[in-house]
Amino acid sequence: xxxxKFYVITLxxxxxxxxxxxxxxxxxxKPSAAMKRYQEMWESKNPYDNEFYSSFRYKPLKGLEMExxxxxxxxxxxxxxxxxxxxxxxxxxxxxxxxxxxxxxxxTPANTWDLADIFYATSKDTYTWKEQGLAIPRGPKGxxxxxxxxxxxxxxxxxxYYLYYQAVKAPYNQRTKNVxxxxxxxxxxxxxxxxxxxVLTSGKSGVWQGxxxxxxxxxxxGDFDSLKVHDPFLLVFNGKIHLYYKAHPMGLSGQLxxxxxxxxxxxxxxESPFGPFIKHPQNPVLNSGHEVVLxxxxxxxxxxxxxxxxxxxxxxxSPDGVNFEIKAHVVLPPDAAGPYVPDAYTDTKDxxxxxxxxxxxxxxxxxxxxxxxxxxxxxxxxxxxKFKRENIRFSKDALIQSDKR
Amino acid sequence: xxxxKFYVITLxxxxxxxxxxxxxxxxxxKPSAAMKRYQEMWESKNPYDNEFYSSFRYKPLKGLEMExxxxxxxxxxxxxxxxxxxxxxxxxxxxxxxxxxxxxxxxTPANTWDLADIFYATSKDTYTWKEQGLAIPRGPKGxxxxxxxxxxxxxxxxxxYYLYYQAVKAPYNQRTKNVxxxxxxxxxxxxxxxxxxxVLTSGKSGVWQGxxxxxxxxxxxGDFDSLKVHDPFLLVFNGKIHLYYKAHPMGLSGQLxxxxxxxxxxxxxxESPFGPFIKHPQNPVLNSGHEVVLxxxxxxxxxxxxxxxxxxxxxxxSPDGVNFEIKAHVVLPPDAAGPYVPDAYTDTKDxxxxxxxxxxxxxxxxxxxxxxxxxxxxxxxxxxxKFKRENIRFSKDALIQSDKR
Numbered sequence: 001x002x003x004x005k006f007y008v009i010t011l012x013x014x015x016x017x018x019x020x021x022x023x024x025x026x027x028x029x030k031p032s033a034a035m036k037r038y039q040e041m042w043e044s045k046n047p048y049d050n051e052f053y054s055s056f057r058y059k060p061l062k063g064l065e066m067e068x069x070x071x072x073x074x075x076x077x078x079x080x081x082x083x084x085x086x087x088x089x090x091x092x093x094x095x096x097x098x099x100x101x102x103x104x105x106x107x108t109p110a111n112t113w114d115l116a117d118i119f120y121a122t123s124k125d126t127y128t129w130k131e132q133g134l135a136i137p138r139g140p141k142g143x144x145x146x147x148x149x150x151x152x153x154x155x156x157x158x159x160x161y162y163l164y165y166q167a168v169k170a171p172y173n174q175r176t177k178n179v180x181x182x183x184x185x186x187x188x189x190x191x192x193x194x195x196x197x198x199v200l201t202s203g204k205s206g207v208w209q210g211x212x213x214x215x216x217x218x219x220x221x222g223d224f225d226s227l228k229v230h231d232p233f234l235l236v237f238n239g240k241i242h243l244y245y246k247a248h249p250m251g252l253s254g255q256l257x258x259x260x261x262x263x264x265x266x267x268x269x270x271e272s273p274f275g276p277f278i279k280h281p282q283n284p285v286l287n288s289g290h291e292v293v294l295x296x297x298x299x300x301x302x303x304x305x306x307x308x309x310x311x312x313x314x315x316x317x318s319p320d321g322v323n324f325e326i327k328a329h330v331v332l333p334p335d336a337a338g339p340y341v342p343d344a345y346t347d348t349k350d351x352x353x354x355x356x357x358x359x360x361x362x363x364x365x366x367x368x369x370x371x372x373x374x375x376x377x378x379x380x381x382x383x384x385x386k387f388k389r390e391n392i393r394f395s396k397d398a399l400i401q402s403d404k405r
Numbered sequence: 406x407x408x409x410k411f412y413v414i415t416l417x418x419x420x421x422x423x424x425x426x427x428x429x430x431x432x433x434x435k436p437s438a439a440m441k442r443y444q445e446m447w448e449s450k451n452p453y454d455n456e457f458y459s460s461f462r463y464k465p466l467k468g469l470e471m472e473x474x475x476x477x478x479x480x481x482x483x484x485x486x487x488x489x490x491x492x493x494x495x496x497x498x499x500x501x502x503x504x505x506x507x508x509x510x511x512x513t514p515a516n517t518w519d520l521a522d523i524f525y526a527t528s529k530d531t532y533t534w535k536e537q538g539l540a541i542p543r544g545p546k547g548x549x550x551x552x553x554x555x556x557x558x559x560x561x562x563x564x565x566y567y568l569y570y571q572a573v574k575a576p577y578n579q580r581t582k583n584v585x586x587x588x589x590x591x592x593x594x595x596x597x598x599x600x601x602x603x604v605l606t607s608g609k610s611g612v613w614q615g616x617x618x619x620x621x622x623x624x625x626x627g628d629f630d631s632l633k634v635h636d637p638f639l640l641v642f643n644g645k646i647h648l649y650y651k652a653h654p655m656g657l658s659g660q661l662x663x664x665x666x667x668x669x670x671x672x673x674x675x676e677s678p679f680g681p682f683i684k685h686p687q688n689p690v691l692n693s694g695h696e697v698v699l700x701x702x703x704x705x706x707x708x709x710x711x712x713x714x715x716x717x718x719x720x721x722x723s724p725d726g727v728n729f730e731i732k733a734h735v736v737l738p739p740d741a742a743g744p745y746v747p748d749a750y751t752d753t754k755d756x757x758x759x760x761x762x763x764x765x766x767x768x769x770x771x772x773x774x775x776x777x778x779x780x781x782x783x784x785x786x787x788x789x790x791k792f793k794r795e796n797i798r799f800s801k802d803a804l805i806q807s808d809k810r
Contacts (some may be wrong), residue, residue, distance in 0.1 A: 029686045029687060030687065032688070032727055032728055032729070033723070034669070034689060034693075034729050035665075038665075041715075042666075042692070042715040042716075045715070046666055046667045046714065046715070047717075048716065058804040060805075066586075087603070097654050260443075261443055261447075261451055261607070262451045265439075280439040282434060282435065282440070284437065285437045285439060287439040287440060287447070288439075288445040307797075308795045309451065310443070310446075310451070310458075310734065311439075312452075312736070312795065313718065313736065316439075322437055324439050325438055328715070329716060329719070357725055361800070366800075367800065374803070390712060390713045391712040391713055392719065392807055393769070393807075394737065394803060394807060395772065395803070396465070396615060396766045397802075397803070397804035398799060398800070398802070398806065398807070399463040399778070400463050400465075400704075401799075402463075402798075402799060402803070
């Protein structure tokens with residue numbers, strides 16, 4: 001029976017393609033799989049001719065250098081209002097160090113983003129910054145944001161400013177769910193008005209047993225963001241507010257064929273900054289990444305995907321903000337980047353790309369205080385040769401140290 | 406006419422799939438492009454469950470540490486004979502530095518692989534090495550290998566040993582073609598017998614004008630390896646000697662849709678170590694990479710693709726040694742790796758993978774002498790958790806220094 005069906009298909013295909021086409025195909029040498037990808041996926045372009053390929057250069061930021069006993073991390077995208085640049089970030093008093101979830105108490109943070117408030121700094125020249133002070137404090141005791149607020153993303157919308165951020169209610173332990181909170185202001189300098197409810201929460205949960213090791217968790221399919229909704233990043237696209245976020249399923253993914261990646265990117269869309277933010281039915285829209293970084297590019301949306309997942313260290317692009325394809329493999333991308341995205345909120349269909357931003361340097365043994373750093377790149381499609389260099393090499397010390405947190 | 410054909414196809418498909426399957430497909434939400442790739446390309450696996458994903462750890466090599474005035478680089482794959490490990494490598498006397506092609510003379514090298522000879526070292530424990538001396542000297546004056554011999558690959562075949570290496574005839578300038586030369590011995594310690602002719606040469610050339618800038622070269626389609634046949638790497642697969650090599654076209658690729666990538670991997674197959682080495686008709690078999698590193702894995706061949714090209718920093722695999730697919734994205738892979746490949750020459754159909762090898766640290770301003778280093782990994786499919794770590798971070802200094810050669 002099957003043979004007859006295949007015979008029918010062959011007949012149909014033969015009549016569609018014509019016998020000469022089939023003969024021609026047989027006579028030519030088939031390109032290797034790599035050469036086929038080079039022509040189709042990579043459009044026969046070396047990285048230096050690929051508008052999505054760039055290297056990254058790093059410089060310390062004047063005014064926001066490493067400070068003993070202080071954690072500054074998770075830069076928001078950079079906002080420009082009149083001639084001033086603004087960055088918002090997580091700030092934690094680490095003068096007593098960080099002690100882990102088990103030992104943390106009301107005044108001693110578990111980690112470099114616990115007991116955090118959101119601070120901000122300004123600059124005129126993008127190189128020299130001045131910390132201006134507190135933007136968003138933790139919420140009142142008993143509220144959803146009473147333990148920590150961190151990883152801000154910023155939105156300018158119809159003359160007002162909105163900060164979105166992770167929020168944690170005490171007690172904070174390894175599997176405490178975060179939510180996304182929001183505050184708004186008439187000026188990027190505040191005063192900020194706290195929205196009394198989260199604007200985004202996790203999806204339905206799976207079930208798990210125990211905290212460690214993570215691999216012993218019993219998988220029970222929860223939504224792709226059933227544990228984490230992290231790292232909000234705001235764009236205006238197709239006339240609507242797009243809130244992209246990092247997501248993490250409650251159960252361990254990867255053991256069942258249909259589970260979700262451990263780290264992925266979700267999208268929730270709203271018509272008002274106050275919500276409701278409706279999660280996209282095709283979520284997750286990114287299958288890899290850690291902090292979420294995007295920008296309008298040409299008629300679509302580009303994403304920098306870093307640190308985690310099968311497609312880490314790639315630049316991706318989607319025509320619709322939803323269906324992303326890999327466009328370049330990059331080396332040494334910024335950690336938790338907050339790029340300056342000139343057209344983040346203009347609802348452009350001709351996105352100009354990015355050239356700089358602020359990333360953080362995470363804590364490590366010999367420099368335990370996370371701090372902010374400036375990066376430069378060229379993801380504008382102008383193909384600035386300066387940023388097209390490949391074969392980026394590392395010193396002996398960098399190689400050895402990469403192993404040590 | 407077309408409508409009738411499509412109608413026939415639809416009928417055939419409907420009878421094959423059944424109407425209920427088609428209805429089901431229409432009712433379900435289409436996964437995002439990223440989720441489709443996660444399920445299909447990545448087989449629903451996070452990197453820690455991906456047999457092709459590994460991190461890399463680095464340690465200095467006792468006995469082959471950086472030495473002032475000496476270049477040691479381009480480690481061969483590691484050969485094990487009885488209880489001794491052998492590595493062959495490029496060695497250059499740099500006591501007068503390196504001076505570039507224009508200023509180089511009969512005794513002063515242009516670069517860290519000019520005026521090179523091939524040396525070797527041995528180890529019993531893989532951590533402590535002893536340089537044993539010269540293996541392959543430059544050839545007699547006027548011969549194809551009279552200026553420099555470097556980047557060795559080693560083959561054990563029917564009780565004898567073969568070294569393959571790049572060879573340059575004087576004068577050496579930026580666009581001098583290299584060839585692959587060979588020497589053989591009854592013992593891995595020599596004495597080595599020089600084969601009087603190259604075993605592999607470049608393909609037909611394009612035409613170019615001027616040396617700089619490279620982008621002003623006039624493209625005229627030459628073979629994919631019309632400038633470079635570099636970095637020989639030897640495996641036995643399907644009963645034949647497989648010589649993989651780095652290739653570079655003479656003209657600038659990437660401007661015409663059908664040209665070749667700037668850096669790619671070629672394959673030449675022989676039944677005897679003396680050749681003839683027949684270039685594979687589907688060349689290039691890799692569209693990216695710099696030094697060429699491969700190993701038998703399960704029933705096929707795996708490749709570590711680094712440094713250059715659209716698919717840099719990937720592990721790839723092919724069932725046939727020719728058609729490679731991306732299997733993992735890796736971070737900080739070894740530069741010019743010479744892995745220990747236990748079954749490189751056994752014609753296995755159950756390749757065991759690699760766990761360690763020797764890479765080089767290229768020259769840079771503050772450490773101008775290339776030298777060898779040990780790396781460790783787990784690409785054996787045992788999924789050693791120690792090497793599954795992601796989110797590999799860099800110190801501030803590593804980030805800043807990455808920019809400086």
